[in-house]
Amino acid sequence: xxxxxxxxxxxxxxxxxxxxxxxxxxxxxxxxxxxxxxxxxxxxxxxxxxxxxxxxxxxxxxxxxxxxxxxxxxxxxxxxxxxxxxxxxxxxxxxxxxxxxxxxxxxxxxxxxxxxxxxxxxxxxxxxxxxxxxxxxxxxxxxxxxxxxxxxxxxxxxxxxxxxxxxxxxxxxxxxxxxxxxxxxxxxxxxxxxxxxxxxxxxxxxxxxxxxxxxxxxxxxxxxxxxxxxxxxxxxxxxxxxxxxxxxxxxxxxxxxxxxxxxxxxxxxxxxxxxxxxxxxxxxxxxxxxxxxxxxxxxxxxxx
Amino acid sequence: xxxxxxxxxxxxxxxxxxxxxxxxxxxxxxxxxxxxxxxxxxxxxxxxxxxxxxxxxxxxxxxxxxxxxxxxxxxxxxxxxxxxxxxxxxxxxxxxxxxxxxxxxxxxxxxxxxxxxxxxxxxxxxxxxxxxxxxxxxxxxxxxxxxxxxxxxxxxxxxxxxxxxxxxxxxxxxxxxxxxxxxxxxxxxxxxxxxxx
Numbered sequence: 001x002x003x004x005x006x007x008x009x010x011x012x013x014x015x016x017x018x019x020x021x022x023x024x025x026x027x028x029x030x031x032x033x034x035x036x037x038x039x040x041x042x043x044x045x046x047x048x049x050x051x052x053x054x055x056x057x058x059x060x061x062x063x064x065x066x067x068x069x070x071x072x073x074x075x076x077x078x079x080x081x082x083x084x085x086x087x088x089x090x091x092x093x094x095x096x097x098x099x100x101x102x103x104x105x106x107x108x109x110x111x112x113x114x115x116x117x118x119x120x121x122x123x124x125x126x127x128x129x130x131x132x133x134x135x136x137x138x139x140x141x142x143x144x145x146x147x148x149x150x151x152x153x154x155x156x157x158x159x160x161x162x163x164x165x166x167x168x169x170x171x172x173x174x175x176x177x178x179x180x181x182x183x184x185x186x187x188x189x190x191x192x193x194x195x196x197x198x199x200x201x202x203x204x205x206x207x208x209x210x211x212x213x214x215x216x217x218x219x220x221x222x223x224x225x226x227x228x229x230x231x232x233x234x235x236x237x238x239x240x241x242x243x244x245x246x247x248x249x250x251x252x253x254x255x256x257x258x259x260x261x262x263x264x265x266x267x268x269x270x271x272x273x274x275x276x277x278x279x280x281x282x283x284x285x286x287x288x289x290x291x292x293x294x295x296x297x298x299x300x301x302x303x304x
Numbered sequence: 305x306x307x308x309x310x311x312x313x314x315x316x317x318x319x320x321x322x323x324x325x326x327x328x329x330x331x332x333x334x335x336x337x338x339x340x341x342x343x344x345x346x347x348x349x350x351x352x353x354x355x356x357x358x359x360x361x362x363x364x365x366x367x368x369x370x371x372x373x374x375x376x377x378x379x380x381x382x383x384x385x386x387x388x389x390x391x392x393x394x395x396x397x398x399x400x401x402x403x404x405x406x407x408x409x410x411x412x413x414x415x416x417x418x419x420x421x422x423x424x425x426x427x428x429x430x431x432x433x434x435x436x437x438x439x440x441x442x443x444x445x446x447x448x449x450x451x452x453x454x455x456x457x458x459x460x461x462x463x464x465x466x467x468x469x470x471x472x473x474x475x476x477x478x479x480x481x482x483x484x485x486x487x488x489x490x491x492x493x494x495x496x497x498x499x500x501x
Contacts, residue, residue, distance in 0.1 A: 004492055005463075012464050015441045019357040021350045025367050029349070029374060030342055036378055038337050170445075 175189075187215045197222050198241040198277060204300035207289045212236065228283075228293075235283030235293060242278055270294050330388055336380070345374060348362040348392060351466070352399050358465040359403045359457060361446040369406055373399045396462065396476040397474060408423035456491035 068074050141290045191199050201213075211231035216225045223240040270281040270290050281294055317426045333340035352373055356366035376398050384394055449457055455477070462468045462476060470488075 004489070004496075008492055008496070009464055011441070012445075014438065015445060016438045017354075017357060017442070017465075018363060019354045021353045022367065024362070025370075026346070026349045026353075030345055031373050032371070033345060033374055034338055034342060034380060036375065037341065 051152040145253060190223055196224055201297060203293050203296040207292055233285040235285050238280040240278050331391055337486060348395055352395055354464055355399050356403060358461045369402050373402050395473045400458050444499055448495050451498055452494060459488050460491050
């Protein structure tokens with residue numbers, strides 16, 4: 001204690017406090033405190049009880065506690081938890097950044113596909129206002145439809161027809177009975193003229209670059225397949241007699257057309273007939289080239 | 305004679321009760337036995353009351369605050385872990401908070417100061433010659449103490465009226481002994497200035 005503290009202590013010693021405790025207050029407060037203690041549920045449990053509880057908790061081990069004391073199990077569990085956490089985190093992040101897939105509008109339409117009688121039936125139906133024959137129905141996308149005009153020999157017989165591009169996106173047609181083109185012997189032009197039971201018509205004028213590549217006979221049919229190509233694009237011309245006993249039926253034509261164009265982009269079909277023959281022109285060339293070729297065949301046939 | 309009285313004020317008397325007072329056994333018994341708690345209360349009542357009187361300078365107020373201190377003790381007794389010596393320091397801490405809260409009421413503080421001034425002036429005017437030196441010093445000390453910071457009041461009271469060591473004061477206040485020492489020096493300097501003025 002330094003001098004200042006000693007001086008102050010001397011000063012304090014000169015002061016007499018009235019600080020004698022009043023025992024009556026002490027006793028009264030004691031009674032109040034005991035009353036408060038009595039109102040409480042009870043004082044703290046004995047420390048021995050805490051010790052007993054601690055000892056029990058230390059000795060008690062649950063099944064999982066015993067399991068995870070194994071270092072190998074603990075390591076495996078930790079690694080599995082780590083992998084699960086990473087996967088969950090990755091999925092949540094990818095889901096967060098995933099853009100919603102825009103809904104593709106259904107732009108397909110059901111159209112009546114008149115192939116059985118081609119132009120004749122359509123023209124007859126329209127002219128006579130008869131009940132139309134039962135059409136073959138198929139669903140095609142509007143993007144696949146290229147043209148709606150059907151060629152005729154004379155303008156008054158020109159009727160709407162169907163020209164569509166490639167296979168329908170809504171339709172799978174791979175018929176088991178689809179006719180197969182002979183991959184065997186190819187015919188020369190003179191051989192084709194001799195073997196055909198009808199007068200073969202060739203286009204007198206071809207689009208520049210195109211030339212006749214092969215002529216084949218379709219097995220089991222009175223039909224000829226003439227393949228024109230410019231080295232890149234190909235155009236197939238099918239000719240068959242209308243009165244042929246083994247001509248291509250409408251279903252055959254349709255299925256074959258779809259079959260040939262499967263997987264190609266920009267394929268198109270032109271179909272028409274004259275008095276003796278039915279023509280089908282299939283190719284992945286430009287539509288204008290196909291139309292030129294079809295008009296050339298029709299014009300050449302009339303001159304003959 | 306006065307010195308002897310001051311010696312009796314030392315609250316460390318509880319340390320002389322028994323060895324059990326310091327080993328925590330009495331605290332443990334008091335948790336489960338109301339009678340043991342009553343004994344513990346009796347051993348510490350005087351110290352708490354005197355501390356409150358020395359801080360508040362009024363018996364009635366000191367008794368009220370003492371009651372509040374022990375009620376607070378009962379509420380929080382379950383959380384106290386320690387020996388009886390630490391229990392005594394814990395009581396001082398509760399009492400300090402209770403007294404400071406009481407003095408924090410500005411109206412009460414002002415009223416006490418006003419009463420002290422009136423007491424000094426009236427007595428000086430009425431019987432200046434016969435005025436008791438002790439009463440005069442007490443009034444001066446009271447006026448000076450109540451103008452100090454509560455922390456300085458606590459340190460001076462614990463040091464000079466309760467005769468606690470610096471280490472014990474530091475336990476009560478939660479500070480280091482060095483800090484308590486420097487704060488005690490500042491408190492004394494300010495108190496001396498107040499008394500001289």
